[in-house]
Amino acid sequence: IANVRNGGSMHQLCLIFSGHKQLSGADAECGYDQTDDGFKKKSKNIAKDMKNRLGFLRRRNDSGPGSNAAKLDKVIKTVRPSPEEALKWGESLDKLLTHKYGLAAFRAFLRTEFSDENLEFWLACEEYKKVKSQSKMISKAKKIFAEYIAIQSCKEVNLDSHTREHTKDNLQKVSRSCFDLAQKRIFGLTE
Known part of the structure; x- marks a missing residue:
């Protein structure tokens, strides 16, 4: 309130x-x-x-x-x-x-407010966590990174360089938690 x-x-x-x-x-x-x-x-x-x-x-x-x-x-x-x-x-x-x-x-x-990319990224991460197939997880992770995290991407979200690099490193070994830090940062910005 x-x-x-x-x-x-x-x-x-x-x-x-x-x-x-x-x-x-x-x-x-x-x-x-x-x-x-x-x-x-x-x-x-x-x-x-x-x-x-x-x-x-x-x-x-x-x-x-x-x-x-x-x-x-x-x-x-x-x-x-x-x-x-x-x-x-x-x-x-x-x-x-x-x-x-x-x-x-x-x-x-x-x-x-022209800032819906933050919510779209957060929702994409939530959907990503539901993917069961490892091959689908890899392709979806690459798509999320390219669309929201890569520098100069079409819907780039505002992340610090440490978080961006950490997330990029996580893509070497894809898991359900590879976007957790970035998602947490965006959630904090949106709150």
Whole structure:
């Protein structure tokens, strides 16, 4: 909650959901009043409001049920959070990323900030850890490195030289943990 007052990520998410350029009072625009015993709901339709605010994501339907826009539309329709649950996203990035709706909202926010490569890298690493075949793991590791970690790559993430070299060395002996340090650094930057 302190992040909201200090201009953190929750503040930016509230801006997306409220549709305002500036917040006069962050809590007021997000649909909550601060009280001694926590937050009190101002609007019964906050989930509907959030859907309306994120409607611009749904309008980009790239034709076909398999498109990313169609998938996002399905997530928005089926996984609406309660207002209390959405407030918990401000407590930690882990809570935000484990909820499909929160992930979609955070991704939309990062796109407006032109920094969605950090989240994309983190998600690619999570998918990489699920790969079972050693040959697929090797090819996926090379792809992740080339796309996100290599200097001047198309979606280069902001890593220090030590982390970059450590990750490059890990590719000599590919394992599920070869991106752990880089992923931890990016998670820290995103938080």
